[in-house]
Amino acid sequence: MTEVLEFEPRGRGWGEVQDFARDEDAQRSEFAGRFSPLLGMVERPVGGAAETIRSIRAALMSAGFGRGGLALVAPRGGQGTTVLAANLALAFAQLEVKTLLVDANLRRPGLGALFGVAGPRAGLAECLARREAEPPLVRGLAPHLALLPAGAPPSNPQDLIASVTFAGLTARWAEAFDLVIYDSPPALESADAALIAARAGAAMITARLDSARYDEVRRVGDDLRGNGCVIAGVVGAGFA
DSSP, X not given: OEXXXXXXXXXXXXOOOOOGGGSGGGSSOTTTTTSOTTOXXXXXXXXXXXXXXXXXXXXXXXXXXXXXXXXXXXSSSSSSHHHHHHHHHHHHHTTTOOEEEXXXXXXXXXXXXXXXXXXXXXXXXXXHHTTOSSOOOEEXXXXXXXXXXXXXXXXXHHHHHTSHHHHHHHHHHHHHOSEEEEEOOOTTTOSHHHHHHHHHSEEEEEEETTTOOHXXXXXXXXXXXXXXXXXEEEEEEOOO
16 A cells, blocks of 8 residues: 655645546446556556555645656665556546656666556657657557656666756656656666656655665655755555
8 A cells, every 4th residue: 555644735726626537437447457457546446555546646736746747756666656656647647637657767667567568669768869859659548648668778878868858858748748757766776866857847755664764765855856856745655
């Protein structure tokens, strides 16, 4: 399960919304069975895990982070960042929020596998390496959701993330989508996460309750703020 620990208000509100995942017709998703069982928003949309994701979504919306860019960042690997990013993207898309989910973890990508599109496919890495203005977005996975897989892990991930091409893409995505969620590599293992969060403008820190260290979580928050990123909050994940 996932527990909301802290959220900081941004000062932007949210209008009235309807959660279509709660409708009786939506309780059994037409996409069920195609995705990983870890995507509870699709596989078990009325289960406890999905309700927890909705609680996190509501906290983000209330704090003013339901639109714009949001990077999910963890101090170390294995903190549940990728699974949370995917489920949050599905949750916002169920509100008819035009959502883009970007696998910006070019070192150890994982979103493609969760959505069943992990085969040999060009993604963000190839787009940045070729300086392409139109990345190969995957559509049709769920209504109002687009996915950009990471592609094949490159030899120079930080150079690609720091490139002018990535900066231009993030700016265009901010105009084309209501919400852009970025899955990032561990913040204490490379500088990629700080660059991604700075481009997104806001970040949510994720950490496992049974293994994360408070000083590392605090260090990540301080580092992200130092790079001009607003911290939306901290989410602690516990796995039974």
